Amino acid sequence: MALASVILAAQPLQWLVQSWVSPAYGSYGYLYVLLILGLACVSLLSGPATGKGANAPVLALLFSAALIRLLGQVLAINILSALAIAVDVFALVRLLRLNQRPFALSPFWMAVLFLFALPTEVILQRTLGFPLQMVSADISCQMLSLLFPNVACEGVRITLESQDILVDLPCSGASGLLLSMAFVVTQNAIMRPRVVTAVLGIAVMAGCAVIGNSLRISFLAIGLVNQLDVMAEPWHSLIGLMSLGFTVLPSALFYRPESASVRGSQRSAPVRLSLPVAAICLLASFTIVSLKPEPVDVSGMVQVPAMPRQIHGFKAQSVPLTPLEATYFETYGGQAQKVQFGPLGLNVVSTRAPLRHLHAPEICLRGLGFKVRFLGTRYDRAPTAYYQAVGPDGDRWRVAVSYVSEGGQITPSVGEAIWHWMAGSGGTWSSVQRITPWHLDPQMDAALGAAALASLDIQLIEGTDK
Numbered sequence: 001m002a003l004a005s006v007i008l009a010a011q012p013l014q015w016l017v018q019s020w021v022s023p024a025y026g027s028y029g030y031l032y033v034l035l036i037l038g039l040a041c042v043s044l045l046s047g048p049a050t051g052k053g054a055n056a057p058v059l060a061l062l063f064s065a066a067l068i069r070l071l072g073q074v075l076a077i078n079i080l081s082a083l084a085i086a087v088d089v090f091a092l093v094r095l096l097r098l099n100q101r102p103f104a105l106s107p108f109w110m111a112v113l114f115l116f117a118l119p120t121e122v123i124l125q126r127t128l129g130f131p132l133q134m135v136s137a138d139i140s141c142q143m144l145s146l147l148f149p150n151v152a153c154e155g156v157r158i159t160l161e162s163q164d165i166l167v168d169l170p171c172s173g174a175s176g177l178l179l180s181m182a183f184v185v186t187q188n189a190i191m192r193p194r195v196v197t198a199v200l201g202i203a204v205m206a207g208c209a210v211i212g213n214s215l216r217i218s219f220l221a222i223g224l225v226n227q228l229d230v231m232a233e234p235w236h237s238l239i240g241l242m243s244l245g246f247t248v249l250p251s252a253l254f255y256r257p258e259s260a261s262v263r264g265s266q267r268s269a270p271v272r273l274s275l276p277v278a279a280i281c282l283l284a285s286f287t288i289v290s291l292k293p294e295p296v297d298v299s300g301m302v303q304v305p306a307m308p309r310q311i312h313g314f315k316a317q318s319v320p321l322t323p324l325e326a327t328y329f330e331t332y333g334g335q336a337q338k339v340q341f342g343p344l345g346l347n348v349v350s351t352r353a354p355l356r357h358l359h360a361p362e363i364c365l366r367g368l369g370f371k372v373r374f375l376g377t378r379y380d381r382a383p384t385a386y387y388q389a390v391g392p393d394g395d396r397w398r399v400a401v402s403y404v405s406e407g408g409q410i411t412p413s414v415g416e417a418i419w420h421w422m423a424g425s426g427g428t429w430s431s432v433q434r435i436t437p438w439h440l441d442p443q444m445d446a447a448l449g450a451a452a453l454a455s456l457d458i459q460l461i462e463g464t465d466k
Contacts, residue, residue, distance in 0.1 A: 001278050004285040005062060005088060008069045011289060012082040019119045024367030029117035032182065036089065036113055039105055039189065044096065046103035061091045062281060069288055076293035082118055086111040099192075104259075109189035109198070116182045122363070124174045126355065127422070129415025132174060132210070137167040139214035144221060156413075157379070161225045165217075168377045168385065168413065173213030176244055180209040183248045184255070193257035201255055205248075212247030216240055299333030299353040302428045303406055307339050307348070308455035312448050314342030332356050344448040345435035348456070354418045354429045361399050361433060365389050372399075377412045381446075382453050385412040388438065396438035400449055404430050404458055432456060 019025040065087040072081025093099060093107035133156045141153035144160055152159040156167040184205040188198045219239050223230030230236060309316050319338035321329070329336055334351035351357035362372035365387075375386040387399040403417035404410045406428045411417050417429050434449050 004281040007285040027119040032117040043098040049097035049100040076295035106192040129172045130419040132172040140217040143218045177209040192259045197257045216243035297353045299351040302350040311341040347433040350430040383412040400434045
């Protein structure tokens, strides 16, 4: 039975560790694993367990893990497969009787805490990033209206003292929300409250996290209008940490729920796990991990934008996809085009499955060894997110990206593009990425970018201000 569990968890665990070490994910999930191990050690050292021994529903847990692993394997979704490891965490807490020791821990909430070890921030930003942006922008606007008379709000854009403040995807508050949720989940794992109390505590913390993020945006906006470089380090991180402290302070001071009453130590008759049952489980685990993936989020036929033959006098030179890229698009559909126009590199990815194909540029650039810094979002000519990428050899590049639908919608945020797609807009979405050397003349860079967008029939905004 243990061997069957190991077989089911091997590949998800390998992927999880890779997400911690790969720069593409930018995940610090291993810190949560260290937290779980630390809590487990404190519990083990606190004293012997009470009761008549461990009573973990082995077959039920193994069946649950196998079902989750089956779905992840068939759908080719790694993060879904990794959820099976949370079931193992629950089982280990029960088998080690950590819930019966002087420093008792909740098996359920320890398993929930493990979920934060997954690269959940990327998923949260891509699926709920846009509504988080909208809510944070609205609350920040109301906060700033109490201090400044001239505040204009339009979606995720706030105009304060004639200065444009953009609540872009990094400002959605996804990182702060996950950190604050992890804080209250850790409290639940230690305090073991009743379910209703625990859920209420999480809901209150979620509200505090949204308010705290809006407070952070307001501090940044006040600094910007007073000509303070609050976007530079260490001030940017210090403001974020201060806002996070305000977010978790009420829970740290006042969240003291009573532990749920522990049921009596009566145990049902033990289930005899015979060799044939174990053999069947072992065979089933081998079968599950051997199944051929059949992902449902494969992009169908896409309407690929016609790449221009020349831009601003520079003739097009096609750049072939790498073998890894070619294999990826053959497996999951969609199409990528890479063309070089003199100093301008134009990369276009078109898909009908944005959750599978579209992502912010820093993910792939970090995976290639680049150091990436988000520069902000601009709405002149076309809504565009800008990044600075520094390669391993020290070369610096300017990366601009916009997301365009076949219906004419254009946004600088992959979160907004995915949100529109999930809301039913459907159709083909394309990521239009422009890469130029950092030292290129700004006027030439702007001209090349505008010409690239115009050549793809993307409607531009006349003038420099909207």
